[in-house]
Amino acid sequence: MAMSEEELRERESWTTIQKENYTIQTILKACIMHKWNISVSFSGGKDSQVLLDMTAWMWKKSEEEHGKKPLNVVFSNTSNEFAKMELFVKEYCDLMERKHDIKIRLYVVRGEKTYYEVVKDIGYPVVSKTTCRKVRDIRKWIKKEKIKWEDISDKLDNGIESANLLRKLGASNTVVLYLTGIRKDNTEGATQSRLPKKWRPLIIADFEVSEECCTILKKIPQKRIQNDIGSIAIIGEMAEESQNRRSKYKKTGCFVTSGKKIMVKPMGFWLEKNVLEYIKKYDLPTFFVYGKLVEENGELRFTGEQRTGCKLCLFGIQFDTERLKRLKQIEPQTYKFAVKPVEEGGLGYRKVIEYINKKCGCNVWIDEEEP
Structure with a gap:
């Protein structure tokens, strides 16, 4: 109800x-x-x-x-x-x-x-499910229509003018909404319907993302x-x-x-x-990674992880910036596998984290690369 x-x-x-x-x-x-x-x-x-x-x-x-x-x-x-x-x-x-x-x-x-296999075949779960879905749909359109991102990247913030440009280039109403915030009827959609500018660099990243x-x-x-x-x-x-x-x-x-x-x-x-x-x-x-349940200033909290979930998930990593640091402490071999390059049999997380830190203004912890 x-x-x-x-x-x-x-x-x-x-x-x-x-x-x-x-x-x-x-x-x-x-x-x-x-x-x-x-x-x-x-x-x-x-x-x-x-x-x-x-x-x-x-x-x-x-x-x-x-x-x-x-x-x-x-x-x-x-x-x-x-x-x-x-x-x-x-x-x-x-x-x-x-x-x-x-x-x-x-x-x-x-x-x-x-x-x-999911990461290798489909893409990384990074930032949020909503963001990944938007990026994935935009990338699909760019690939299909053979659009050059540099030709449109600085023309997305002019409201209906931007929407009409994308429509001429074959963009669906959904993609237009994600990139400009303009609906099919040329009204403005809700703020959350548009892909934030912060995450636009994911559109041209040399790795796939997926929700x-x-x-x-x-x-x-x-x-x-x-x-x-x-x-x-x-x-x-x-x-x-x-x-x-x-x-x-x-x-x-x-x-x-x-x-x-x-x-x-x-x-x-x-x-x-x-x-x-x-x-x-x-x-x-409770599972050991939570640590102990303690009371501080009248509120309960765990001394360890606040959630278990999927240990390698990167959704929300922009907020929980030391998640990988804690993973390294709990399961050092898993962390080592995660940051190892894909071509060496790892998950390639180092490249992903360094990219969103540099291109998207994040501050996610990752250790210095070993020589």
């Missing part, structure tokens, strides 16, 4: 116990609606840990209704997790079985490509197993995590239905602080 920004903010202001109760009721509603054919998407990260704990509690309380069926849990091994994540996932599922006295059926799924890694490595394998076992997905995605997710959640609420695609986002209105409060309240063990 769609909601306004004010309605979402109201939900976000609820206490953690209020959110816990509402989320459990939402999960229960989804289970009843779909005859208990659900699967929890579990990454091993803190958000999905909280989701699984609540779902497991509800599952036990409802065992008469579902006949003590095992609870389906799906973990995507993307080849981009920290080294011991899959082991932690299995151990946490074992803990949930003992704690709630239920059975869990854990599915470990993998994509048809590894992360290395498709998550779809290939996680979404497609999860959807495949959910189709195989006939379940709908329960995911721990929160609106707070990005503007894109916030916009989507306001349009759908907790229940997402689009054609045959059905998923439930029962934690969409949770905030980071609620997740940490829940973990502390129920003393949930």
Whole structure:
């Protein structure tokens, strides 16, 4: 159900116990609606840990209704997790079985490509999914129409005049919008619809960028197993995590239905602080890279990584500028592989980071190249 920004903010202001109760009721509603054919998407990260704990509690309380069926849990091994994540996932599922006295059926799924192959064949996940998509579409048009970037790069900021120029050169309405901010009807689009000037150098970079890694490595394998076992997905995605997710959640609420695609986002209105409060309240063990959960000035935080996710992902690297430095400390061999040139069998991250630092004004940490 769609909601306004004010309605979402109201939900976000609820206490953690209020959110816990509402989320459990939402999960229960989804289970009843779909005859208990659900699967929890579990990454091993803190958000999905909280989701699984609540779902497991509800599952036990409802065992008469579902006949003590095992609870389906799906973990995507993307080849981009920290080294011991899959082991932690299995151990946490074992803990949930003992704690709630239920059975869990854990599915470990993998994509048809590894992360290395996705980067090599399709492109780097850098800056953001939205930026990568815009750059990719623009580059496709330039290649198709054999456009020389230097012929148009200084002619993109004159509004409708720029839009008309690009149209004459065969640009689609989408590409025109990305480069000039002008819509098909010659009105100005929203600010976020235009590719920021800061990232225009990515259009002519000598490496490809792509937003498709998550779809290939996680979404497609999860959807495949959910189709195989006939379940709908329960995911721990929160609106707070990005503007894109916030916009989507306001349009759908907790229940997402689009054609045959059905998923439930029962934690969409949770905030980071609620997740940490829940973990502390129920003393949930967390993956080692988070460090310890401590309280400072009345607020909870982890002493290590604030997120696990994909260890080699470069989305948001312009803000989290020391991510690779921490990776080097946690998994030095992985870091070494990441910065090694592609022609030497590595991922070629050094070239990418040095390019966005020099051409896009970023200040991302990378160590000095070894002689």
